[in-house]
Every structure is written in structure tokens, then in C-alpha cells.
Amino acid sequence: MDARLGFTALQSAAGHSDIPHPEPVVRLRDFTRRFGPNTIIDGLDLDIAPGEFIALLGRSGSGKTTLLRTLAGLDEVRGQDVEVPDSRAVVFQDARLLPWKPVWKNVALGLKGDRVRDRSEAALKEVGLGHRLDAWPLTLSGGEAQRVALARALVREPKLLLLDEPFAALDALTRYRMHDLVLSLWRAHRPAVLIVTHDVEEAIALADRVLVLDKGRIVAQERITVPRGERSAISGRLREKLLSYLGGEDHGEGVVPFAPIAEAAE
Numbered sequence: 133m134d135a136r137l138g139f140t141a142l143q144s145a146a147g148h149s150d151i152p153h154p155e156p157v158v159r160l161r162d163f164t165r166r167f168g169p170n171t172i173i174d175g176l177d178l179d180i181a182p183g184e185f186i187a188l189l190g191r192s193g194s195g196k197t198t199l200l201r202t203l204a205g206l207d208e209v210r211g212q213d214v215e216v217p218d219s220r221a222v223v224f225q226d227a228r229l230l231p232w233k234p235v236w237k238n239v240a241l242g243l244k245g246d247r248v249r250d251r252s253e254a255a256l257k258e259v260g261l262g263h264r265l266d267a268w269p270l271t272l273s274g275g276e277a278q279r280v281a282l283a284r285a286l287v288r289e290p291k292l293l294l295l296d297e298p299f300a301a302l303d304a305l306t307r308y309r310m311h312d313l314v315l316s317l318w319r320a321h322r323p324a325v326l327i328v329t330h331d332v333e334e335a336i337a338l339a340d341r342v343l344v345l346d347k348g349r350i351v352a353q354e355r356i357t358v359p360r361g362e363r364s365a366i367s368g369r370l371r372e373k374l375l376s377y378l379g380g381e382d383h384g385e386g387v388v389p390f391a392p393i394a395e396a397a398e
């Protein structure tokens with residue numbers, strides 16, 4: 133543990149079972165996913181607390197998308213100990229908008245009731261697109277399209293928001309703006325969030341807890357308690373540490389299979 137830097141390895145926090153924990157919104161126990169002879173997710177345990185913001189880092193092929201698809205209910209989990217909320221939404225790297233429907237109808241897709249247009253409009257205003265309600269998706273920039281995808285996810289008030297490399301295709305400036313937007317939406321709605329990313333800086337900027345996945349196992353976790361506005365001060369050291377885990381070293385005994393859930397940091 134390095135208190136000065138404000139982050140702790142979870143193994144140091146794991147013993148304090150007298151602290152009451154809220155019911156997790158996600159709970160996986162010994163979750164394994166195989167494709168043919170290949171074990172892609174290998175006996176994974178994971179709890180996600182309500183409102184917690186988790187970043188999932190891992191090299192290509194480590195199983196990140198497979199795990200996200202499981203949490204999204206898009207993959208086979210029969211016979212496995214997997215609990216996820218019904219109320220969940222996913223944003224992918226490409227916004228996946230229907231080009232023949234105007235923006236507000238993309239957000240409203242699948243909503244029921246008489247206030248559908250109002251709800252869609254409110255969500256689009258929240259992501260800064262109140263002026264593009266009737267625009268066609270193909271006229272949007274990449275950043276705008278991802279804003280629509282976020283509005284479409286949030287209008288459903290999900291308990292679990294899954295983000296699969298949502299900003300990877302955006303330029304750096306737009307990406308930073310999207311980080312601010314995601315954090316403000318998260319503060320306003322408080323879903324639990326799991327973001328899959330290759331970008332260590334993104335993980336540090338956004339998350340309460342960073343998980344590193346390697347060959348289908350969580351090989352490291354860091355809880356970040358430093359307020360988000362002050363994270364540039366810690367990002368150098370923490371980046372090096374997370375990169376060392378991504379480098380595929382054998383971490384032996386320090387590895388913690390799952391973390392006790394805890395209150396999310398502001």
C-alpha cells in the first residue's frame with residue numbers, strides 16, 4: 133500500500149470484513165468461459181458495487197470483451213454463478229446508430245409510454261446535443277455519435293453501464309471532453325460502470341478501481357482514492373505500476389482473485 137499516492141492494492145484492504153458492504157450489482161463466482169479447447173475466462177470472481185466505476189485493462193486477447201459480453205447478457209452463462217442486473221446498457225466503440233432514424237428516435241428506440249420524445253430530448257440535452265434532435269446519424273461527428281450512444285444508454289436509467297472502448301476511435305481532445313461528460317453523467321445518475329479500455333491514462337482518470345486482466349484472470353487491481361481532479365499528480369507512478377502488470381510479469385502470490393466491494397469514491 134502506498135498511502136501517500138492515495139492508491140492501495142486491494143489485498144491490503146481485504147481483511148476488514150466488519151465494514152458493511154452494499155449488495156453488489158454484479159456478482160461472478162468462478163466464472164469460466166471456453167471457446168473450443170481455449171479457456172478465455174478462467175475461474176473469475178468479481179463483485180461490482182452499486183455506483184462503482186471500474187476500468188478493465190488488459191492486452192489484446194486477454195478476455196476483456198468476452199467478460200463485458202457476459203455482463204451485458206450477450207453471451208452464454210448457463211449453469212454458471214453469474215448475477216447481473218436486468219437494467220443494464222452497453223456503449224460500443226462504434227455508436228451503432230440506425231442511419232435511417234433521426235437522432236432522437238435512435239435514443240427513443242424501444243422506450244414505451246407517452247413521454248418518449250420528452251425523455252429522449254432530455255437525455256440528448258444532457259449530453260450536449262439538444263440542438264441535434266432531428267439530425268441524421270450520418271451527419272454527426274464521431275464524438276457526437278458517441279454522445280448519442282451515451283444518451284441512448286442513460287435514458288433507460290441502467291443500474292449497470294458497460295462501455296466497450298467507447299472513446300478509442302476519437303482524437304485526444306474529444307476523448308478528454310468525453311471523459312468529463314461520462315463523469316458528470318455518472319455523478320448525476322450513479323450507475324455502476326465498467327469500461328473496457330487499452331488506455332491506462334483513461335483508466336486512471338475515470339475509475340474508482342482498475343482491474344488488470346491477463347489470460348482470463350484478474351492479475352492486479354488498484355483502488356484509486358485520490359479525487360479525480362487531482363489525479364494528474366499520481367498518474368505517472370500509477371501508470372508505471374499498471375503497465376508493469378500489463379507487461380505480463382508473473383505476479384505470484386500478490387494476486388487477489390476478487391475484491392470486497394466498497395463504497396464508490398466521489
Ligand SMILES: Nc1ncnc2c1ncn2[C@@H]1O[C@H](COP(=O)(O)OP(=O)(O)OP(=O)(O)O)[C@@H](O)[C@H]1O
Pocket residue numbers: 167172190191192193194195196197198199
Ligand atoms: N466467439 C468466439 N469463438 C472463438 N473464440 C473467441 C470468440 N470470442 C472470443 N474468442 C477468443 O477469445 C480470446 C479473447 O477475446 P476477447 O475479444 O475477449 O479479448 P479482448 O481482451 O477484448 O481483446 P481486444 O483488446 O483485442 O479486443 C481471443 O483469443 C479470441 O479469439
